[in-house]
Amino acid sequence: MTSLALNALTLSHFRSHKSARLSLDGRPVAIYGDNGAGKTNVLEAVSLLSPGRGLRRATVDEMIRRPEALGWKISAVLQSLGQMHEIETWVEKSSGRQVRIDDKTAAQVALGRIARIVWLVPVMDRLWVDGAEGRRRFLDRMTMSFTPSHADAVLSYEKAMRERNRLLKDGQRDAHWYAALEAQMARSGADIHANRCAALRLLVAAQNAAETSFPVAELKLTHADDAEMPEGVEDLATAFSESRPRDLMAGRTLVGPHRADLSAVYATKGMAARDCSTGEQKALLVSLILANARALSQDFGAPPILLLDEVAAHLDAGRRAALYDEICALGAQAFMTGTGPELFDTLQGRAQFYRVEDSEHGSEIMVEGA
Numbered sequence: 001m002t003s004l005a006l007n008a009l010t011l012s013h014f015r016s017h018k019s020a021r022l023s024l025d026g027r028p029v030a031i032y033g034d035n036g037a038g039k040t041n042v043l044e045a046v047s048l049l050s051p052g053r054g055l056r057r058a059t060v061d062e063m064i065r066r067p068e069a070l071g072w073k074i075s076a077v078l079q080s081l082g083q084m085h086e087i088e089t090w091v092e093k094s095s096g097r098q099v100r101i102d103d104k105t106a107a108q109v110a111l112g113r114i115a116r117i118v119w120l121v122p123v124m125d126r127l128w129v130d131g132a133e134g135r136r137r138f139l140d141r142m143t144m145s146f147t148p149s150h151a152d153a154v155l156s157y158e159k160a161m162r163e164r165n166r167l168l169k170d171g172q173r174d175a176h177w178y179a180a181l182e183a184q185m186a187r188s189g190a191d192i193h194a195n196r197c198a199a200l201r202l203l204v205a206a207q208n209a210a211e212t213s214f215p216v217a218e219l220k221l222t223h224a225d226d227a228e229m230p231e232g233v234e235d236l237a238t239a240f241s242e243s244r245p246r247d248l249m250a251g252r253t254l255v256g257p258h259r260a261d262l263s264a265v266y267a268t269k270g271m272a273a274r275d276c277s278t279g280e281q282k283a284l285l286v287s288l289i290l291a292n293a294r295a296l297s298q299d300f301g302a303p304p305i306l307l308l309d310e311v312a313a314h315l316d317a318g319r320r321a322a323l324y325d326e327i328c329a330l331g332a333q334a335f336m337t338g339t340g341p342e343l344f345d346t347l348q349g350r351a352q353f354y355r356v357e358d359s360e361h362g363s364e365i366m367v368e369g370a
Contacts, residue, residue: 003302004115005333006046007077007084013065014072015041016363025352026079028327028334030344031365033356038363039337042356043119043307045074046335048089048097050117051108051144051151055307060091065362069093080114081301087111112148116300119307120289125314128273128281132224132261139221139262142292143199146299150195157188161253164240169251178244185256186236192257193231196221203288206295213322214287215280216267224259264288282314286323293330306334312343321346341368 005026011017016038022029031039040056044063047055056062064072073090088100089111099106101114118141127134144150164181172178200219207216223229230239236256243255264273266280273284293303306327312320324347327334338344341353353368 003079003081003331004300004305005079006049006305007079008075009042009046010073010075011042011045012073012075013068013070014045014074015063015065016358017041017045017365018065018068018362020363020365022354022365024333026333028324028332028336028347028351029354030341030347030351031335031337031354031356032339032341032343034358035339037356037358038365039356040121040309041363042365043121043309043335043337046076046305047117047119047307048074049076049078049087049111049115051112051148052141055119055121055309060097064091064093071095078115083114085114087115109148109151112144112151116145116296116302116304117307118142118145118289118292118296118304119309120285120311121307121309122313124285125278125282127285128264128276132259135262136258136260139196139199139260142203142288143195145292145296145304146199146202147195150192153188153191153195157185157192157257160184160188161256161258165252168244168247168253171248173248175241175244178240182237182240185240185253186233189236189257190231190233193221193229193260196257196260202295202299203291206291206298207287210291210294212287212290212326213319214283214290214326217273217284217287218265218267220263220265222261222263223255224261229260230255279314279316283319286311286315286319290323290326290330293332297330303330303332306332306336308334308336310338311336312338324350 006024008024009022011020031042033039044054044056071092076087078085078087086102089097091097099108101110127138140154160181164178167177200221204219230236239255247254264284266273266276266284273281293306297303328350355366355368357364
């Protein structure tokens with residue numbers, strides 16, 4: 001059994017699932033069924049056992065099962081580094097999300113201290129060709145897997161930046177109004193940049209140290225418009241101060257870690273990820289997720305729980321088998337979805353299989369032989 005795994009997962013009035021319970025044994029989990037049956041909803045529920053809005057970035061109201069609209073609840077038994085934890089997260093009607101760990105109320109960030117969860121979902125397939133915001137979010141999720149406090153730094157920075165942007169839009173020119181906000185942005189921004197750089201170093205080392213069927217990506221953190229990236233607290237404070245005239249004209253902050261971008265190059269081809277084929281782009285993403293898992297095995301002491309939605313898309317049979325072999329070699333509990341069991345045929349005997357069907361009562365989950 002892996003050192004980080006769910007032993008049980010219970011859903012109540014979550015999305016299409018009125019009631020569901022999975023008894024798990026630490027092996028990978030293959031979930032299959034027709035499109036729209038409710039497979040991804042199971043993965044989304046697991047993603048909410050980590051800080052944040054989950055793999056769909058949905059609002060809490062969007063996750064409430066209709067037509068009852070009673071709220072929702074997710075319960076889990078987690079084995080983490082030799083300790084067992086009972087986790088509950090829920091939303092009551094017209095309330096925010098709440099968390100309880102071992103019968104004690106907890107902040108969401110506390111989830112990141114006992115469980116590390118990493119995901120790959122179909123919307124990420126366009127990561128290398130869409131805008132920088134998606135790549136920042138992807139990098140920040142991986143960074144938080146190494147440094148859970150990264151979430152606090154991001155929230156602090158964004159809160160101060162929203163206030164600064166309000167002043168800019170109002171045309172405020174008095175430097176005293178900006179000083180405290182820019183000082184906070186500089187402190188949090190320096191932490192954000194340092195955390196991201198540390199995560200990239202771990203990812204690069206994990207890629208280079210492994211023999212794998214997936215390509216190595218050369219990664220680099222850049223700034224919008226190819227501007228120089230300010231790094232330390234003093235550099236950022238100076239950059240914010242000097243950028244005020246330009247920011248006033250734009251009505252928003254134009255410099256800082258919120259303008260960072262992640263670039264990737266397919267190493268053996270020397271080709272930018274954005275110019276690679278769809279299959280190559282998917283393989284690069286899988287490579288980074290596996291590197292994240294390998295690095296966490298060393299950094300956290302166990303590989304993360306992996307959520308791989310429709311992972312077989314754009315992977316040929318050989319790469320699919322290689323992915324499953326690497327997951328099993330890592331000892332990671334991976335939740336994977338697909339439309340049919342044949343997509344997971346090389347996992348027979350090494351995984352738990354569940355079939356999801358859409359019925360008049362909502363999604364139903366059935367255990368299949370494995």
